[in-house]
Amino acid sequence: MEILKLIGVLIVVVGFILKFDTLATVVVAGVVTGLVAGLTPLEILDVLGNAFITNRTATLFVLTLPVIGMCERYGLKDKAVDFIRKLKNATTGRVVSIYLVIRSIASAFSLRIGGHPQFVRPLINPMAQGAAVARYGKIDEATEDKIKGLCASNENYGNFFAQNCFMGASGTLLIVSTLSEQGYPVDALQIALWSLPIALCAVIVGTAFNLLFDKKLNAQYKKSGTEGKK
Structure with missing residues (x-):
């Protein structure tokens, strides 16, 4: 039994x-x-x-949730909108693409900048939402959800595809040990170097997708006649 x-x-x-x-x-x-x-x-x-x-460290992110909630409650999104309006030609896709580049570089050097709960939710998402609001006025809930997903996906792209560019990353070392056990002699430097083109491709494809998102968003609100309304 x-x-x-x-x-x-x-x-x-x-x-x-x-x-x-x-x-x-x-x-x-x-x-x-x-x-x-x-x-x-x-x-x-x-x-x-x-x-x-x-495994208590896995729950530390919970401590950030009340802080994020307080920031959003007291005008974090409004401040983000005001800031974005001062920038020329700022769009949701461009804001997120800049973050994708920053996240990829940080991952390549194994610099931890927070991830979803500490960075994307309280900072990048409000800025991306603010860019849409500044350009189109009030946006609907479906568009807000799409922007949230866009921000979250770019965090994943930048972190996942660039982290093996660092020789001491756990993923890099796992690849080295696995290939060595299978009879393929490699070292961490080789894996890190071959990971660079992958990270670069992720940034290029991710940026193209973000700019395409801008075009779709522009077409959506131009069609509905709400572009430029504040």
Whole structure:
């Protein structure tokens, strides 16, 4: 009956399908798995506590959420709009493309600038939204969601495709160790150098996509007759 110990996986799958609370689903799955495995309630709590302490750094981003909420509540987006209006020819795609370049360079040198919760949500997204508002006036909720997705995707492009340009990056070292085990003698410098063209391609393609997004946005609001309304 060892297969019963996998019941936690089933609980997680069912919980996600039914859109139950994620944290509650995972905890319930852990508790049920522990009981099926023959652990006592105290032993289960001990395992959960040790797991939390060991991986507590993964939850540090939660501390940034109240700060972001306060900034948005007290005019972060409005200030971003005012700032963007002072810039000439600023568009959503151009703002996000500048960030893509910055993010790629930072990743190539293994410089951590915050990512989604600390940088994209409180700074880049309001600036990108502000550029759209400054150009087209009030934008609808669907457009806001598209801009949010655009900002998030560029964070992923810049981080994922450029991080292996750094010799000491975990991904670079993993590639080196894996290829070495398979009989392909490589070193971290080789992997880093071959990652440069990939990062450059990501920046070029990402920028082209962002500028195409500008054209689509311009066509959308020109068609609706709202361009330039404040």
